[in-house]
């Protein structure tokens with residue numbers, strides 16, 4: 219069994235509790251894989267309410283929940299539900315409160331600052347995993363972003379006050395409002411582009427131009443601090459090149475996607491295995507060469 223690096227839950231001035239690294243952690247390391255201490259689930263409101271009642275009938279669970287900060291003026295139980303993380307595939311409302319992972323504080327993704335870790339629910343392992351996005355020094359605080367790129371539709375200071383009841387003091391939030399508005403517009407544009415990508419790819423209108431737009435949007439989103447989007451974004455480049463039978467460039471795009479995915483999720487995922495297969499032989503992609511051969515382009519240096 220792999221040993222995880224040493225980390226500790228400690229008091230962090232101005233943030234309540236938080237998590238620090240006790241040793242050097244290299245980029246891409248799995249820092250922890252954790253099962254929820256409290257898991258709530260239910261397809262309906264009634265089922266969910268019943269699940270809450272059952273879980274909190276255990277004094278240790280109740281004590282654990284009450285050890286988290288409560289939103290000002292809210293009910294002592296539901297005012298702490300914002301700390302639960304989704305922990306099931308899309309069709310389920312399940313969420314969990316994790317002993318260590320839910321103690322991790324937030325840093326915004328921005329051009330000036332960013333979190334050093336990211337968590338992901340692994341349905342196959344029934345665990346939340348946490349990976350180092352970059353090297354982490356001993357005694358450095360481990361942080362994640364509570365705002366996924368697709369959820370980044372509001373100015374972060376406003377979002378964090380509303381949903382998590384704190385004023386973020388990261389370098390990104392300290393920027394003047396016009397700079398934050400510019401970032402918001404860039405992120406909005408990227409999200410729109412990614413939403414429309416499948417339709418745009420099917421339209422078969424000028425794939426070279428579509429790939430250039432993808433490249434442009436990926437550069438912009440990396441500048442906004444969301445380099446983790448390369449996993450999803452570079453895979454779009456692969457799909458487009460593969461649909462036009464361009465093996466060389468398809469492999470370049472998928473290699474970028476795979477390498478980013480390995481950092482944020484590890485190499486033991488189905489996504490990683492599929493990437494490896496496509497890199498070995500892009501013609502195994504189900505939509506390989508459906509539009510006939512056209513030479514497209516490789517990603518230019520993004521990070």
Ligand SMILES: C[S@@+](CC[C@H](N)C(=O)[O-])C[C@H]1O[C@@H](n2cnc3c(N)ncnc32)[C@H](O)[C@@H]1O
Nearest residue numbers: 233234235286287301320321322323324382384
């Ligand atoms: C998931 S919990 C993290 C653990 C929490 N600090 C604790 O004491 O248990 C989220 C809460 O931590 C605090 N928090 C997280 N990130 C913060 C930050 N960057 N600055 C100040 N408070 C933060 C806020 O109270 C937020 O609602």
